[in-house]
Amino acid sequence: MTALSKLKSKMRSLFLVTTGAGVFFAGFNLLKGKDKFYDDFLMPLARKCPPETSHRLAVLGCKYKLFTGPKNEDPSILSTPFFNKQLKNPIGIAAGFDKQGEAIEGLDKIGFGLVEIGSVTPEAQPGNPTPRVFLLDSDQAIINRYGFNSEGHRVVFDRISDLKKGNNFKGILGINLGKNKTSPNALDDYVKGVNLFGPIADYLVINVSSPNTPGLRDLQGKQDLENLLTGVIEARNKLPVNNGVPVFVKIAPDLTKKDIEDISSVVLKGKCKVDGLIVSNTTIDKSKVSDAELAKEAGGLSGAPLKSKSTQLIAQMYAQTKGKIPIIGVGGVFSGSDAFEKIEAGASYVQLYTAFVYHGPPIVTKIKTELADILVEKGYKSVSEVVGKNYKKYLNNN
Numbered sequence: 001m002t003a004l005s006k007l008k009s010k011m012r013s014l015f016l017v018t019t020g021a022g023v024f025f026a027g028f029n030l031l032k033g034k035d036k037f038y039d040d041f042l043m044p045l046a047r048k049c050p051p052e053t054s055h056r057l058a059v060l061g062c063k064y065k066l067f068t069g070p071k072n073e074d075p076s077i078l079s080t081p082f083f084n085k086q087l088k089n090p091i092g093i094a095a096g097f098d099k100q101g102e103a104i105e106g107l108d109k110i111g112f113g114l115v116e117i118g119s120v121t122p123e124a125q126p127g128n129p130t131p132r133v134f135l136l137d138s139d140q141a142i143i144n145r146y147g148f149n150s151e152g153h154r155v156v157f158d159r160i161s162d163l164k165k166g167n168n169f170k171g172i173l174g175i176n177l178g179k180n181k182t183s184p185n186a187l188d189d190y191v192k193g194v195n196l197f198g199p200i201a202d203y204l205v206i207n208v209s210s211p212n213t214p215g216l217r218d219l220q221g222k223q224d225l226e227n228l229l230t231g232v233i234e235a236r237n238k239l240p241v242n243n244g245v246p247v248f249v250k251i252a253p254d255l256t257k258k259d260i261e262d263i264s265s266v267v268l269k270g271k272c273k274v275d276g277l278i279v280s281n282t283t284i285d286k287s288k289v290s291d292a293e294l295a296k297e298a299g300g301l302s303g304a305p306l307k308s309k310s311t312q313l314i315a316q317m318y319a320q321t322k323g324k325i326p327i328i329g330v331g332g333v334f335s336g337s338d339a340f341e342k343i344e345a346g347a348s349y350v351q352l353y354t355a356f357v358y359h360g361p362p363i364v365t366k367i368k369t370e371l372a373d374i375l376v377e378k379g380y381k382s383v384s385e386v387v388g389k390n391y392k393k394y395l396n397n398n
């Protein structure tokens with residue numbers, strides 16, 4: 001063997017050993033779910049890829065159950081009622097992470113108490129041209145203008161039906177409904193969603209608050225919302241099975257005082273009364289983001305800069321609706337204390353998305369542990385005891 005071929009063979013062995021060790025290291029830490037591995041290694045590495053590629057890889061990671069969940073059962077203090085069911089904890093994954101319903105079981109395994117998929121549109125549509133997701137690292141924020149990229153009702157429905165046949169998923173599944181960009185009739189689109197998904201969902205969401213579908217947020221206007229919800233609730237009530245499936249409305253954080261009063265009156269009113277609110281979607285207000293270049297990107301802003309705005313709106317909606325319908329609070333939740341604030345402001349359940357992108361699956365256990373500790377420390381016996389307890393503190397929070 002010549003000196004050169006000896007060197008080549010040594011290099012090859014070295015490469016195999018280091019790659020093997022790297023794969024072993026990564027696999028071991030993925031399985032152990034170590035926070036430091038995610039925060040110092042995996043998540044910064046993921047952020048080197050284009051954001052949409054990382055998103056896709058994360059969905060696939062959940063789909064193929066590469067991430068382990070919590071080692072222990074959730075603290076019993078976190079168990080909380082959800083209509084006629086009981087959640088193991090009140091922390092959910094918000095809509096938009098698993099848009100096509102591919103990773104439901106994996107997300108459940110990571111430890112979410114609620115899994116919301118979508119938004120799903122009736123017909124498949126590609127969404128906006130790429131790039132359409134931007135990470136604002138120093139602000140712990142995301143701007144996205146996906147524009148409801150959806151495989152459409154039928155594909156997502158078949159996927160969930162298969163999952164249900166396997167009978168492996170025992171969690172709470174929310175299905176978030178959107179409308180097609182070119183659809184001339186929004187009500188038709190949402191009613192199609194109610195009819196198809198109502199029988200198999202634990203709750204449905206009428207999303208009228210994405211900033212990335214032209215005209216969608218106008219559906220939050222008083223008369224439009226009343227017409228839309230009247231049709232939606234009528235369809236829900238006529239379902240041959242599961243006709244009590246809870247219907248939530250997801251609203252935007254960029255609302256005037258008058259909008260808030262109007263929405264509150266509509267969602268509590270007779271034939272268009274819904275079962276709950278999701279507060280809130282992303283904001284179009286970029287005044288809090290410092291990364292000037294990316295802040296110029298069109299789309300909705302999520303993450304830390306949205307936190308106080310969404311908590312304030314939770315408190316306002318809680319006050320206006322007098323706590324008569326549950327609120328799912330979402331926007332900038334990164335810690336147990338953020339979740340506690342949302343609950344004190346009036347949320348019965350809490351969702352997150354951006355924190356999951358920045359910190360990976362361990363953030364779920366972290367938030368749950370911290371939230372349980374706060375509840376115990378403050379002498380509470382359950383999550384429901386805290387709901388809206390301190391909403392006045394957050395009414396002028398922004």
Ligand SMILES: Cc1cc2nc3c(=O)[nH]c(=O)nc-3n(C[C@H](O)[C@H](O)[C@H](O)COP(=O)(O)O)c2cc1C
Pocket residue numbers: 094095096097099118119133142144146148176207210250280281282301302303304306330331332333351352353354355
């Ligand atoms: C990339 C991305 C895509 C999203 N897509 C949807 C969606 O399809 N439907 C929806 O209702 N909300 C969507 N959202 C909004 C989230 O569900 C959530 O309301 C918002 O991000 C605030 O929570 P966060 O600060 O924890 O991310 C999306 C958010 C992000 C970041």
